[in-house]
Amino acid sequence: MTQSRVLDIGEVAKATGLPASTLRYYEEKDLIRSIGRRGLKRLFDSAVLERLALITLGQQAGFSLDEIGRMFSPDGRPQIDRALLVAKVDDLDRSIRQLSAMRDGLRHAAVCKAPSHMECPTFQRLLRVAGKIRARA
Amino acid sequence: MTQSRVLDIGEVAKATGLPASTLRYYEEKDLIRSIGRRGLKRLFDSAVLERLALITLGQQAGFSLDEIGRMFSPDGRPQIDRALLVAKVDDLDRSIRQLSAMRDGLRHAAVCKAPSHMECPTFQRLLRVAGKIRARA
DNA sequence: ATACAAGTTCAAGTCAACTTGAGGTCAAGA
DNA sequence: TCTTGACCTCAAGTTGACTTGAACTTGTAT
Known part of the structure; x- marks a missing residue:
């Protein structure tokens, strides 16, 4: 201890x-x-x-x-409501996926040769993904 | 188009x-x-x-x-400052790593058998990681 | 004994990102 | 023509997460 x-x-x-x-x-x-x-x-x-x-x-x-x-319950150490926890893990997982999409999209944008980002298919894919997320509250 | x-x-x-x-x-x-x-x-x-x-x-x-x-510049489409962009990508990457740590830690906590989370090595590792992050502003 | 740095309380202020409300405008349909 | 519904502006309110300031208290060092 x-x-x-x-x-x-x-x-x-x-x-x-x-x-x-x-x-x-x-x-x-x-x-x-x-x-x-x-x-x-x-x-x-x-x-x-x-x-x-x-x-x-x-x-x-x-x-x-x-x-x-x-x-993490009001008492001393994190004794956690399991259902809530699982829900949070799912939230997190979704966030991570979104962030990864954003990261990849931006990373690409930083080196992309297309005249405008909007003409770049990678970037467009990013935006399509972004659009779908709408359901997050 | x-x-x-x-x-x-x-x-x-x-x-x-x-x-x-x-x-x-x-x-x-x-x-x-x-x-x-x-x-x-x-x-x-x-x-x-x-x-x-x-x-x-x-x-x-x-x-x-x-x-x-x-x-994403004030004008029409995202014509982006590259340095800023690269910095943001790094930020994102760090965030993703943190979130992943949290997700894994919570996921583990949800099934962990240790009497208290604080006695669980996986959870402790999570906290050590969390402690280091301090430098994020 | 006294000064002082480090604490304390409580109320009010701040900032981002919106939302709400009151009162006004306007184009299109009956 | 008149009504209606969707829009408008502008000021003020809201929420979360703190911070700040004024006025007060205390354990420790000189």
């Missing part, structure tokens, strides 16, 4: 790169919990660092803080 | 699924252009549909409207 240290908000901020204001905001939103206070000052268990990594990852994957809250 | 029709805002809305208010907003932001008016009413060339597909794709790839505006 990793050894569990006590950190103040500044240390957490330094370790994660997140401003203290964000950490307070997350606590208010119940995404993280402080383990107590010394005087006024919040104290965090170093486990919060993993939790924050998870939150950041989720955000980068395009989930809202609310969704993330629901995905 | 695809044949170019004239569409009113309602037709564009129907074709793309975007509300008219959004289309007006995009025009104001110079992301699209109407080709004229009939009375008060905007008229669009059907080429705007491709442009909108491109915008939507860009958004799904996580770019802001401003970035998209810069990526």
